[in-house]
Amino acid sequence: MQKISIVGYGRFGKVLYKLLKDDFVITLYDKSKITKDSGLADSTTIAKGIREIYENDVIFYAVPIESFEKIISGHRKHFEKRHLLIDTLSVKMHPAKVFKKSTAGTGAQAMLTHPMFGPDSATSGFLGLPMIMDRFLADETNYRFWKQIFEQKKLRVVEMTPSEHDKITADSQGLTHFIGRLLQSYGLKSTKIDSMGTKKLLEVINYTCNDTLQLFRNLQHYNPYTKKMRARLEEKYDELYNKLLPHQANPDCLTYGIQGGPGSFNEEALLYHIEQEHVGAHRIKYLHTSENVLKALHEGEIDIGQMAIHNSVGGIVDESIQAMANYKFKIAKQFTIKISHALMIREDAKLEEIIQIMSHPQVFAQCKDTLARKYPNLAQTSGKGKFIDHALVAKQLGEKKLPKHIATMGSKVLAKLYGLKVIEDNLQDAKENWTGFVLLARYKNF
Numbered sequence: 365m366q367k368i369s370i371v372g373y374g375r376f377g378k379v380l381y382k383l384l385k386d387d388f389v390i391t392l393y394d395k396s397k398i399t400k401d402s403g404l405a406d407s408t409t410i411a412k413g414i415r416e417i418y419e420n421d422v423i424f425y426a427v428p429i430e431s432f433e434k435i436i437s438g439h440r441k442h443f444e445k446r447h448l449l450i451d452t453l454s455v456k457m458h459p460a461k462v463f464k465k466s467t468a469g470t471g472a473q474a475m476l477t478h479p480m481f482g483p484d485s486a487t488s489g490f491l492g493l494p495m496i497m498d499r500f501l502a503d504e505t506n507y508r509f510w511k512q513i514f515e516q517k518k519l520r521v522v523e524m525t526p527s528e529h530d531k532i533t534a535d536s537q538g539l540t541h542f543i544g545r546l547l548q549s550y551g552l553k554s555t556k557i558d559s560m561g562t563k564k565l566l567e568v569i570n571y572t573c574n575d576t577l578q579l580f581r582n583l584q585h586y587n588p589y590t591k592k593m594r595a596r597l598e599e600k601y602d603e604l605y606n607k608l609l610p611h612q613a614n615p616d617c618l619t620y621g622i623q624g625g626p627g628s629f630n631e632e633a634l635l636y637h638i639e640q641e642h643v644g645a646h647r648i649k650y651l652h653t654s655e656n657v658l659k660a661l662h663e664g665e666i667d668i669g670q671m672a673i674h675n676s677v678g679g680i681v682d683e684s685i686q687a688m689a690n691y692k693f694k695i696a697k698q699f700t701i702k703i704s705h706a707l708m709i710r711e712d713a714k715l716e717e718i719i720q721i722m723s724h725p726q727v728f729a730q731c732k733d734t735l736a737r738k739y740p741n742l743a744q745t746s747g748k749g750k751f752i753d754h755a756l757v758a759k760q761l762g763e764k765k766l767p768k769h770i771a772t773m774g775s776k777v778l779a780k781l782y783g784l785k786v787i788e789d790n791l792q793d794a795k796e797n798w799t800g801f802v803l804l805a806r807y808k809n810f
Contacts, residue, residue: 365389368422369411371435373398375483375575377426380452381408383479383490383517393417418442424450429582432459436466445471448506452477454537454579455586456526460500467501475502475510476526479519480537484571495519496529534589541580542594544572602692602807609664609806617645621657621666623684625650625755627778633701633801634670652750654687661806662691669693669804676798678729683752692807700800705731705791706776707739708784710761713768715787722747722766723754723773726799731773731791738791742771758782 366388370377373394381390385405392398393411400410411417418439427435432453443449449472451459456476463474478496486493495514499507514521524532547569554566572580584590613619624630634648649666651657657669671684705727709718720743721728721735728735728744735744746752751760754774760766762782771787772778779786 365407366422367391367420368424369393369417369420370424370426371417371439372426372428374426374428376452376479379481379483379486380424380426380479382486384513387513391416391420414439414442418444418447421446422448422450424452426452428578429453429455429458429586430578433462436462440466440470443467443470443472447472448502449474450477450510451475452479453586454478454533454583456496456498456524456529457588458586460498460526463501473502473506474500475507476500477510478529478533482575484574489518491518492520495521496524497521498523498525498529500526530587531589534587534593538583538587538590538593539597540568541572541575541583542597544568545580548573606806612667613665614647617647618643618668619647619649619666621649621651621660621669623651623654623657623671624753625652625759627758627775627781628753628755629701629703629775629799630670630672630801631755632703632775632777633672633699633799636701637670637697637699637801637803650755652753652756654681654684655690656750658687658691658693658804661693661804664806667805668696670801671804672726672799673698673802674800675726675730676796677792677794678726681726683725693804694807695802696805697803698800700798703775703792703797703799704789705773705797706779706789707771707773707787707791708758708761708776708779709771709787710764710766710768711783711785712764713771713785717769718742718771719769720745721771721773722751722757724752727754727773730797731793733793734791738788754778758784 368384368388369391370380371393373381373392377394381392384390385408389407391409391411393414393416398410417423425432425435432451443466449463449467451463453459456478460476467474476498480496481490481493497511497514511521547565552565552569584594620634622630622634631648638646649660651660654671657671660666661669672681673684674680707721709715722745725746735742747757750756754772755778757766757772758774758778759782761770761772762784773791776786776789778784
C-alpha cells in the first residue's frame, strides 16, 4: 500500500483520513496532540516532526486557509522532486499562488483539490459528493492516479481551473455560509409550526455554522470574488426592502421629517424650502434628532428627511454625521439659511437666577466667544436623546417642566411660541452666520 501523509487533523483532516485510510498507509501530523486511541488504524503513524511527513511521496494539506502559506513556506526546505503536494482548501487561487512560488526550483509537483463536503455531509458516506480537481503542477500520471482513486470512492469528480472554481463557489459556498451565519445571528429557531422552507433554512444553519468561524472568515477573505458577492447581496437586499415601503407615507401629501421641533431652525429652513420650491400638499413630523429622521426615512414613515449638516462658524454638525454612518440615503438637495441666536428664560425667571444654558452643541459652537465674554458664569449643557433639540428644551421651559434657573438659546421664534423672555438676540460670533441643511430621500427610491 502506498504511503501518504496528511498535515492537519482537525474536522476535515479526520474526514480525509476516513476517506483514504483503507487504501493507504497514512502518516498524520498536527500541531495538536493526536493519540492512537482515537480510532486510528494500526498502520497509521503519528509524526513527531515535520521531517517524518516528507518521508512519504504524497502529502495532503488539510489546514486552515489562513495558515496555508505560512505552513508551506516553513516546509519548503523538505520539498524534493519525488513529492506530490495536494491541497484541500475551499479556495483555489490562493493555494495555486502559494504552491507556484514555494515549489519553484524544488522539482516538487502540486495538485489542487477541493473536497466539497465535510463531517456533516459525509456522515452517510461519500457517494456522489463533489470533488473539485485541477492538475496544476502535477504530471499526467499522478493526476490520473488520484482522479481514479476519488472516482473509486464514488466521489463525483469535477475538473475546474482555480479561477473558475473561486468564481462559482463565491456564489454558492461563500453565499451559503454567509446566509447561514446571518440566520444564526438573526436567531432563527425551530417552532412547532415550521414550514418546509423554514426547515430548509434551519438546515443551512446546521450545515454552515458547525464549521469554525475561522473557516467562514477565510472563505470570505481568500476568495477574490466573495467581495462582489457580498456587495451584490447587500444591493439586492436594499432593493427588496424598498419594494415593501410605500411610495409615499401618506398618499395625499408629501411627509417631511425634520431634526428639530416647532420653532427650530430646521423648521425655518424647511419652510424656506417649501416656499422656494412651491411645494404643494405636505405635512411635517418633528423628530428632534438626526437619528430619528434617518430611522423614520429608512422605515418609510416619512418621504423626505431634513437635518442641519454644517455651519459657517461651528463647522460640521456632529450629531448628523454620526447618524448618517448608520443608514443609506440619497441627498436630494442642499441649501443654506442665515440664522441668529437669542438667549431666552422662563417668563417667571430673572437673569440673575440663571446658572445654566441648555441648548444644542452647535449653538454653543456658533456663540462660543460671545458667551465667554458676556455670560462667562453660565454653564453650558446639552440634553440627552431628543432633548438635544433646543426647540424641545424651549417647550419644556415654557411649560415649566424645567427649573427656572435654566435658560436656552435658539431662534427668538421660540419665545413667541412658548411664552419665554428674550434676554438678548444675535449672540452668534459672526454677523453672517450661515447653516447648511440637507434634504434626504430613501436610497434608490427617489
